[in-house]
Amino acid sequence: MKSHAKVVVIGGGVVGASVLYHLTKAGWKDVLLIERAELTSGSTWHAAGGMHTVNGDPNVAKLQQYTIELYKEIERISGQSCGVHITGGLMLAGTRERLDWLKMAKARGRYLGMDLEIISVDEAAKLFPLMEKKHFKGAMFDPIEGHVDPYGVTHAYAKSAQIGGADIVRHTRVTDLQARADGSWDVITDHGNVHAEHVVNAGGLWAREVGRMVGIELPILAMEHQYLITGDMPELAGKPEQLHAIDFEGEIYLRQERGGMLMGTYERAGVPWSPLSTPWDFGQDLLPNDLERIAPSLEVGFAHFPALESAGIKKIVNGPFTFAPDGNPLVGPIRGLRNFWVACGVMAGFSQGGGVGLALSRWMVDGDPGADIWGMDVARYGDWTTLAYTNAKVRENYSRRFSIRFPNEELPAARPLRTTPIYERLQAEHAVFGDYCGLEHALWFAPSAAEAEDRISFRRSNAHPHVGAECRAVQNSVGLLEISNYGKFDIRGPGAVEWLSRMMANRVPAVGRIALTPMLNDRGKLIGDFTMCRIAANHVFLVGTYAAETYYMRWFERHMPATGVSVRPCAMEYVGLSLAGPNSRALLQGLVRDDLTTAAFPFMSFRRMEIGMVPGYVGRVSFTGDLGYEIWVTTDYQRALYELLRKAGREHGLQLFGGRALNAMRIEKSFGSWAREYRPIYGPFEAGLDRFVDLKKGDFIGRAPAAEEKESGGALRLVTFKVDATDADAIGDEPIWHDGKTVGWVTSGAFGHRVDYSLALGYVPSALAKADSGFEIEIIGERHKAQRLAGAAFDSSGKLMRV
Ligand SMILES: Cc1cc2nc3c(=O)[nH]c(=O)nc-3n(C[C@H](O)[C@H](O)[C@H](O)COP(=O)(O)OP(=O)(O)OC[C@H]3O[C@@H](n4cnc5c(N)ncnc54)[C@H](O)[C@@H]3O)c2cc1C
Numbered sequence: 044m045k046s047h048a049k050v051v052v053i054g055g056g057v058v059g060a061s062v063l064y065h066l067t068k069a070g071w072k073d074v075l076l077i078e079r080a081e082l083t084s085g086s087t088w089h090a091a092g093g094m095h096t097v098n099g100d101p102n103v104a105k106l107q108q109y110t111i112e113l114y115k116e117i118e119r120i121s122g123q124s125c126g127v128h129i130t131g132g133l134m135l136a137g138t139r140e141r142l143d144w145l146k147m148a149k150a151r152g153r154y155l156g157m158d159l160e161i162i163s164v165d166e167a168a169k170l171f172p173l174m175e176k177k178h179f180k181g182a183m184f185d186p187i188e189g190h191v192d193p194y195g196v197t198h199a200y201a202k203s204a205q206i207g208g209a210d211i212v213r214h215t216r217v218t219d220l221q222a223r224a225d226g227s228w229d230v231i232t233d234h235g236n237v238h239a240e241h242v243v244n245a246g247g248l249w250a251r252e253v254g255r256m257v258g259i260e261l262p263i264l265a266m267e268h269q270y271l272i273t274g275d276m277p278e279l280a281g282k283p284e285q286l287h288a289i290d291f292e293g294e295i296y297l298r299q300e301r302g303g304m305l306m307g308t309y310e311r312a313g314v315p316w317s318p319l320s321t322p323w324d325f326g327q328d329l330l331p332n333d334l335e336r337i338a339p340s341l342e343v344g345f346a347h348f349p350a351l352e353s354a355g356i357k358k359i360v361n362g363p364f365t366f367a368p369d370g371n372p373l374v375g376p377i378r379g380l381r382n383f384w385v386a387c388g389v390m391a392g393f394s395q396g397g398g399v400g401l402a403l404s405r406w407m408v409d410g411d412p413g414a415d416i417w418g419m420d421v422a423r424y425g426d427w428t429t430l431a432y433t434n435a436k437v438r439e440n441y442s443r444r445f446s447i448r449f450p451n452e453e454l455p456a457a458r459p460l461r462t463t464p465i466y467e468r469l470q471a472e473h474a475v476f477g478d479y480c481g482l483e484h485a486l487w488f489a490p491s492a493a494e495a496e497d498r499i500s501f502r503r504s505n506a507h508p509h510v511g512a513e514c515r516a517v518q519n520s521v522g523l524l525e526i527s528n529y530g531k532f533d534i535r536g537p538g539a540v541e542w543l544s545r546m547m548a549n550r551v552p553a554v555g556r557i558a559l560t561p562m563l564n565d566r567g568k569l570i571g572d573f574t575m576c577r578i579a580a581n582h583v584f585l586v587g588t589y590a591a592e593t594y595y596m597r598w599f600e601r602h603m604p605a606t607g608v609s610v611r612p613c614a615m616e617y618v619g620l621s622l623a624g625p626n627s628r629a630l631l632q633g634l635v636r637d638d639l640t641t642a643a644f645p646f647m648s649f650r651r652m653e654i655g656m657v658p659g660y661v662g663r664v665s666f667t668g669d670l671g672y673e674i675w676v677t678t679d680y681q682r683a684l685y686e687l688l689r690k691a692g693r694e695h696g697l698q699l700f701g702g703r704a705l706n707a708m709r710i711e712k713s714f715g716s717w718a719r720e721y722r723p724i725y726g727p728f729e730a731g732l733d734r735f736v737d738l739k740k741g742d743f744i745g746r747a748p749a750a751e752e753k754e755s756g757g758a759l760r761l762v763t764f765k766v767d768a769t770d771a772d773a774i775g776d777e778p779i780w781h782d783g784k785t786v787g788w789v790t791s792g793a794f795g796h797r798v799d800y801s802l803a804l805g806y807v808p809s810a811l812a813k814a815d816s817g818f819e820i821e822i823i824g825e826r827h828k829a830q831r832l833a834g835a836a837f838d839s840s841g842k843l844m845r846v
Contacts (some may be wrong), residue, residue, distance in 0.1 A: 106398020538607025567748025
């Protein structure tokens with residue numbers, strides 16, 4: 044084994060082999076893969092090898108498309124067959140809701156260039172005669188589905204990488220990793236050591252153990268997974284290969300395996316494997332079968348596909364593979380560790396392995412993944428993902444693998460975990476809570492305890508009238524919202540303002556003022572949106588998206604000077620309450636000594652105040668677009684502040700409102716939100732953030748490409764639509780049509796209760812951004828007329844915020 048390499052990739056499963064290949068393809072040749080046993084010795088060797096392009100996250104779906112197209116390339120380079128069978132696939136719907144879900148998936152696929160088709164039960168049965176029609180309502184056909192040979196794919200990646208200059212060492216286990224002061228690593232193995240500039244953890248089933256070598260606990264857990272292969276079936280003899288099929292309601296997947304069928308299940312009673320640590324002596328082993336556990340699924344399978352029952356079971360496979368709490372991979376650099384990368388938690392290695400390798404190699408070589416991979420960025424998780432949390436969430440995710448997730452559905456596992464001091468108070472007011480980063484926050488308030496439950500639906504739900512009442516209370520009197528679930532950062536030091544000015548696209552505001560700002564990457568794309576609140580000359584309170592806290596800190600730390608600035612995340616130290624609506628000033632004025640008139644405390648002011656006995660920071664700003672205030676206090680004061688505002692609010696018509704109403708109101712104002720309108724695939728001018736980009740203030744990260752985008756106008760434009768919707772509103776990811784063609788996609792949608800019509804925000808090509816007619820938005824398979832609005836639906840001049 045060589046003693047030095049630019050990169051050591053730990054793990055020769057399908058993911059490590061893909062990373063290795065992509066690194067050579069990106070031009071890094073001095074790369075070494077170290078494998079404990081033979082290649083494929085983790086979960087890869089016993090995989091069923093199925094692959095498909097459909098994924099709930101369109102950006103992950105794109106990487107899945109890429110993976111499947113890649114197989115031809117690695118076969119050509121390596122001469123190794125990947126055993127690709129593109130049979131086409133059917134997703135079978137057993138209920139109306141599932142058919143709606145498939146229609147939405149098909150619609151999403153439309154703007155991703157996927158050729159999906161909704162077909163009737165009769166058409167499905169012609170394509171897949173094994174099914175018993177009476178159990179189904181319809182299906183979606185995907186021509187690009189099939190399966191591969193796991194051994195062939197892994198070796199094709201590995202050989203292609205070797206041809207590109209990579210080395211592979213087998214039967215060598217990495218036992219420790221030691222960081223050097225210059226950011227490089229000593230990779231300690233049982234056959235000598237390697238000095239590497241970068242290390243990639245592609246340890247699959249052992250990724251947790253490799254993480255522990257560098258002091259991190261990755262949120263992944265292996266689950267046992269079983270599939271069976273039937274005996275040869277006369278129904279298949281002499282016929283073309285059967286399609287892949289997913290029977291969602293039966294929670295099973297099927298494909299042909301030689302003369303029989305392979306049938307796998309994600310059973311409700313899924314069982315974690317080795318929950319605390321993975322034994323090193325686990326090799327190409329299988330786990331004991333547990334037919335009893337999958338008996339309910341088998342029963343449904345035999346009813347839905349009767350020919351299987353008489354075919355008999357030839358073989359059962361039970362093997363473990365790993366999941367993150369949301370079922371998406373964990374990819375990227377780890378905050379706080381230099382040159383340490385992960386590519387693990389990949390539960391669909393044969394659909395996703397190529398995309399993971401591509402994104403990670405670009406990230407390592409170019410400093411940026413080159414695509415929007417937020418959905419699989421390891422930095423989407425934070426401190427709350429303890430071992431037990433991960434265990435609860437992974438089990439839930441596994442058992443729901445084939446379940447529909449409704450847009451208003453909150454999942455119950457691992458809850459409540461994190462709460463703020465007013466949690467019980469809000470509960471007593473019949474709050475329906477959502478979970479965000481493990482933190483409970485109120486979504487809406489029901490009139491009684493009995494009604495405090497979301498009836499899950501793709502259409503307007505039981506919450507609709509109550510959310511409407513909350514919006515109207517904000518519009519007509521005053522509303523109170525808990526805003527603790529934001530990320531907050533305390534930035535201080537003599538170099539703080541200069542540093543922040545370089546990090547952010549807008550000018551740092553004067554002391555006592557607030558400024559909104561996008562944050563851009565080197566390519567001038569959006570990687571964050573923040574509220575900068577200047578407390579003092581050398582002190583800024585920064586508010587942004589909580590889910591991206593680790594993601595932001597990783598970026599901040601990468602650009603941190605040696606001295607002069609400190610950045611401290613303080614999300615849970617400062618919890619908040621917001622007042623919004625025309626009576627908010629009178630309410631707050633009764634509790635503070637400061638003069639709140641617009642002359643003394645205008646829009647976008649920020650100041651330390653005493654609210655009754657409570658010390659806090661007050662900003663005059665509201666995401667609802669009304670006259671409003673955000674009040675930040677340390678956690679110990681939140682309950683007192685809440686009681687004070689509630690009591691004083693009585694005479695001003697104060698009503699609680701939640702996250703759903705806030706979302707509807709910010710859409711009425713055309714205000715974007717991180718991970719929806721603002722993502723690294725959009726530039727700030729495309730996103731309509733022109734007024735928050737100050738090209739004259741001096742240099743900042745992403746300035747040059749942003750200036751170019753301003754000059755060219757950018758390719759896309761964020762637009763607000765009034766939608767002729769009936770009983771269902773857009774939620775995001777629906778296609779936007781223009782003159783009969785799909786031209787863009789929705790990023791958010793909701794019913795605007797203050798304006799009394801349905802709304803959607805979405806991106807269209809710049810050339811169409813001024814088109815006055817011809818738009819339609821597809822909601823659950825139906826196209827609805829959409830009128831482009833020239834500005835925000837609610838108070839487009841912004842007068843109300845400034846009164
Ligand atoms: C029964 C079953 C059916 C499946 N069906 C499908 C399917 O149809 N389609 C699909 O896409 N996916 C399927 N999967 C999932 C698929 O197997 C995984 O997504 C994939 O194998 C993950 O690959 P990996 O490279 O991340 O991990 P692994 O395959 O676990 O590879 C990790 C490798 O790292 C090595 N390693 C770990 N630590 C060290 C160390 N310290 N030193 C040296 N080497 C080390 C291990 O020996 C191992 O070879 C299935 C899985 C199972 C169990």
